[in-house]
Amino acid sequence: MRRSDLASGNPADGPAAAGAGPRPRVLRAFAAAFAGFAALVAWTLMTGPAAGAAEGAACLLPRTAVHHSEGVDGWDGDYARPDGDVRALMVFLSFPGSPPQLTPAQVAADHYPATSRFWAGASYGQFRLHLHAETRWLRMPRPASDYLISRNWDAADRYAYLRDAIATADPSVDFAGYDVVYLVADPDAPGVDSDATKVVNLAAPIAVDGNPVRHMVTVFEHHPPDRNVLAHETGHIFDLPDLYYQPPPGSDADWDTHVGDWDLMGSQFGLAPDPFAWHKWRLGWLRPDQVGCVTGVGTTYHDLSPDETPGGSKLLVVRTGEDTALAMEARTRTGNDRVACTEGVLLYDVRSDRQSGEGPIDVVDGHPGHAACPATSVYPPLADAPLGVGESYTTPDGSTQVTVLGHQSDGTWSVRVTEAPAGALGRTSGAGTAG
Incomplete structure (x- = not known):
């Protein structure tokens, strides 16, 4: 399922929680907390102001005001940083009249340790997500169908769900010390819609057990769930955008035309879900000496170490405009990408002025007119996008040519980059024989 990071939630059911009601202090606290919570335009997601690019950092695209901007010249402090040890809490919610068929441990195992392993590998061990999963179902006050759960959830119904979920959990769950909260609904409860699994990043935190809670994921997944779904949603907690295209209602357009299988923020089903090196740069997992910036007219030579493995140069960038850049990285069948369709040097265009879901990244099709892995790829035309040895790509304006040498x-992977005045290299684009 394709996701966006507005809000969703879902409950679960369990005899142990039957009849449990909030403590008096909890009711008073929530009356105050949620009054302020609603006044914040409860489900507004955050986009912080951009900082100016550091002098001389020619390839640092600026953060813009769009949601989840791909700018790398600053960090929006309203989002958590995926650095070091991050603690997550998983709470299980049930509904009246629908006893869960699974145990919390079974549902937790659908997502962990897979989610932790994914991000540990993607970050080269720099981001460690630790999960504490509650051991019993907590019963929500209303049936799931009452909340009208859906992908494009009405804000008032969404707010009512989250309000009830927190109020249900607080009497018996200690929220203190957790950076992320996963609210997991009984996957078998009537009225639960798996397409409604989404992130809630609050414009201002609410205090629960003295802990400021700002980042939550409302989980409504089937059992077993979509592959990498919780890893995808966790990416939104750290300010990563959706890279897929969401067609208008009634359209049969493809969701995966922007990035295909590359990066799980496009499709969690992708064959090569490791995050783009651009995202690893944004998240602080690449050192400055692992990112190259090509400036000026002329020819330069570079080695790129695979995105999936630690060490070496990971990202090569050519600034193409005020808010745009051409990025290059090597992708291989290892780590999170062990079932990738093809290997090689992947090129993609980045725009920091396009918001989540509107195409902030577009993978360059290195083999236009060809496709690969039709049985397993989410978008076969881009499954063979990387350039192989001896292949070249020239930008449409003819200013940049990239050739894979070895x-x-x-x-x-060794590459040659030739920068020329616009039009000097011709206006051909796509893969071809290296000169």
Whole structure:
């Protein structure tokens, strides 16, 4: 299922929680907390102001005011940083009249340790997500169908769900010390819609057990769930955008035309879900010496270490406009990308002025007119997008040509980048024989 990061939620059911009601202090606290909570335009997601690009950092695209901007010249402090040890809490919610068929442990196992392993690998061990899962179902006050759960959830119904979920959990769950909260609904309860699994990033935190709670995921997944779904939603907690395209209602257009299988923020079903090196740069997992910036007219030579493995140069960038850049990285069948369709040097265009879901990244099709892995790829035309040895790509304006020169025994890929005045290299684009 394709996701966006507005809000969703869902409950679960359990005899142990039957009849449990909020403590008097909880009712008083929630009356105050949620009054302020609603006044914040409860489900407004945050986009912080951009900082100016550092002098000389020619390839640092500026953060813009759009939601989840791909700018890398600053960090929106309203979002948590995926650095070091991050603690997550998983709470299980049930509904009246629908006893759960699964145990909380079974549902937790649908998502963990897979989600932790994914992000540990993607971050080269720099981001460690630790989960504490509650051990019993807590019963919501109303049936799931009462909340009208759906992908494009009405804000008032969504608010009512989250309000009830927090109020239901607080009497018996200690929220203190957790950076992320997953509210997991009984997957078998009538009225639960798996397409409503989404992130809630609050414009201002609410206090529960003295802990400021700002980042939550309302989980409504089937059992077993969509592949990498919780890893995808967790990415939104750290300010990553949706990279898929959401067609208008009634349209049969493809969702995955922007990035295909590449990066799980496009499709959690993708064959190569490891985050783009651009995202690893944004999240602080790449050192400055692992990112190259091509400036000025001329020819330069570079080695790229695979995105999936630690160490080496990971990202090469050519600034193409005020808010745009051409990025290059190497992708191989290892780690999170062990079932990738193809290997090679992947190119993509980045725009920091396009918001989540509106195409902030577009993978360059290195083999236009061809497709690959039709049985398993989410979008076969881009499954073979990377350039192989001896292949080249020239930007439409003719200003940049990228040629893959070799693939070394240590896994690195060698590339040549030629920068010329616009039009000097011709206006051909796509893969071809290297000159």
